[in-house]
Amino acid sequence: xxxxxxxxxxxxxxxxxxxxxxxxxxxxxxxxxxxxxxxxxxxxxxxxxxxxxxxxxxxxxxxxxxxxxxxxxxxxxxxxxxxxxxxxxxxxxxxxxxxxxxxxxxxxxxxxxxxxxxxxxxxxxxxxxxxxxxxxxxxxxxxxxxxxxxxxxxxxxxxxxxxxxxxxxxxxxxxxxxxxxxxxxxxxxxxxxxxxxxxxxxxxxxxxxxxxxxxxxxxx
Amino acid sequence: xxxxxxxxxxxxxxxxxxxxxxxxxxxxxxxxxxxxxxxxxxxxxxxxxxxxxxxxxxxxxxxxxxxxxxxxxxxxxxxxxxxxxxxxxxxxxxxxxxxxxxxxxxxxxxxxxxxxxxxxxxxxxxxxxxxxxxxxxxxxxxxxxxxxxxxxxxxxxxxxxxxxxxxxxxxxxxxxxxxxxxxxxxxxxxxxxxxxxxxxxxxxxxxxxxxxxxx
Numbered sequence: 406x407x408x409x410x411x412x413x414x415x416x417x418x419x420x421x422x423x424x425x426x427x428x429x430x431x432x433x434x435x436x437x438x439x440x441x442x443x444x445x446x447x448x449x450x451x452x453x454x455x456x457x458x459x460x461x462x463x464x465x466x467x468x469x470x471x472x473x474x475x476x477x478x479x480x481x482x483x484x485x486x487x488x489x490x491x492x493x494x495x496x497x498x499x500x501x502x503x504x505x506x507x508x509x510x511x512x513x514x515x516x517x518x519x520x521x522x523x524x525x526x527x528x529x530x531x532x533x534x535x536x537x538x539x540x541x542x543x544x545x546x547x548x549x550x551x552x553x554x555x556x557x558x559x560x561x562x563x564x565x566x567x568x569x570x571x572x573x574x575x576x577x578x579x580x581x582x583x584x585x586x587x588x589x590x591x592x593x594x595x596x597x598x599x600x601x602x603x604x605x606x607x608x609x610x611x612x613x614x615x616x617x618x619x620x621x622x623x624x625x
Numbered sequence: 626x627x628x629x630x631x632x633x634x635x636x637x638x639x640x641x642x643x644x645x646x647x648x649x650x651x652x653x654x655x656x657x658x659x660x661x662x663x664x665x666x667x668x669x670x671x672x673x674x675x676x677x678x679x680x681x682x683x684x685x686x687x688x689x690x691x692x693x694x695x696x697x698x699x700x701x702x703x704x705x706x707x708x709x710x711x712x713x714x715x716x717x718x719x720x721x722x723x724x725x726x727x728x729x730x731x732x733x734x735x736x737x738x739x740x741x742x743x744x745x746x747x748x749x750x751x752x753x754x755x756x757x758x759x760x761x762x763x764x765x766x767x768x769x770x771x772x773x774x775x776x777x778x779x780x781x782x783x784x785x786x787x788x789x790x791x792x793x794x795x796x797x798x799x800x801x802x803x804x805x806x807x808x809x810x811x812x813x814x815x816x817x818x819x820x821x822x823x824x825x826x827x828x829x830x831x832x833x834x835x836x837x838x839x840x
Contacts, residue, residue, distance in 0.1 A: 463821070467778070468782070468817040469786075472796055472813055475803075475813040476809075479810070483627075483810040560690075561690035575693070588700040588701060588704060603687075603688040
């Protein structure tokens with residue numbers, strides 16, 4: 406067992422690293438894209454922007470991530486989109502995350518009291534300032550738990566990247582299993598890693614939540 | 626060139642494979658609801674040990690990717706001497722995982738039921754079992770319906786992962802069709818729209834049921 410760890414340790418570590426990397430890039434990409442989509446939908450023309458975004462969200466939410474990845478990675482070259490496994494995986498995660506994040510952000514922005522926005526406009530704040538200084542901080546209070554929740558769901562979607570040969574942790578353990586015919590240890594490592602990973606993120610999320618809702622607690 | 630013909634030719638095969646997708650989703654959901662209700666009862670129980678156990682269960686099944694859970698069921702159970710056929714392993718795992726999520730949904734809905742109802746039920750002499758079966762669960766199902774439908778849709782999509790234990794459902798079938806026809810884009814898009822169709826039907830049914838149930 407120790408020998409196995411010695412032999413596969415480095416591979417497993419790169420796998421861990423790649424899982425973390427794809428998760429971070431995917432979540433960041435999804436958040437940025439989701440935010441842009443939400444802005445386009447909120448402030449753009451309803452017909453030309455609103456409906457395509459709605460269709461996009463429905464498509465992403467209604468189909469399995471695995472199938473989306475296959476379409477992107479195997480189907481992409483047919484329309485000239487030739488990507489390596491890793492960029493395809495990160496792009497796939499971002500596109501997938503964006504659909505969910507944009508819905509969460511929409512609900513969050515809808516929950517911002519109208520009066521606050523009207524007040525900001527009345528005292529002459531420009532549109533961008535209203536979004537950054539008024540709407541975003543207020544929105545965070547209601548939307549943060551859902552955002553963190555989805556970030557956690559994304560950690561678990563990263564293992565699906567192994568199916569398009571991104572050498573992340575799942576891929577490494579599968580290689581390890583097929584080379585050694587040893588199943589117990591690799592799967593245990595994998596399960597423990599994710600359990601710990603998710604636990605850390607949810608702790609961090611709870612702290613972030615406290616940070617954003619701090620001012621609410623002090624008043625009561 | 627995009628070839629619609631490939632899709633048309635292979636659609637019957639894909640639809641045949643969709644049976645497994647549906648079978649796994651339906652059985653997984655049924656198992657998830659039953660086990661989820663029990664878990665939820667454990668999570669709300671007065672006994673600390675039961676609460677802890679339910680908490681551990683939920684944290685494990687929500688914290689570990691389903692793909693890994695499937696591998697555990699498929700590779701690890703035989704090691705300890707339990708041989709399960711792939712389909713049973715798939716349904717079991719999907720159901721166990723769904724139970725964790727559904728128990729949380731039910732817990733939330735039960736917390737939304739006014740406390741007085743439970744107290745009243747116990748006061749007129751209902752047994753705890755009656756309280757759950759007749760008062761709490763029916764209302765929890767109604768309150769939690771949108772979230773439950775949501776879980777169901779997630780379940781249908783999660784069923785694509787059972788390809789790793791070798792069950793030929795939509796995704797696996799499209800993989801093999803795509804690799805024999807080299808029409809990756811067409812076949813995977815067809816698979817995607819098949820899932821989309823299933824999920825749109827579920828979502829519509831959910832909305833209909835929601836309207837029916839709210840008097």
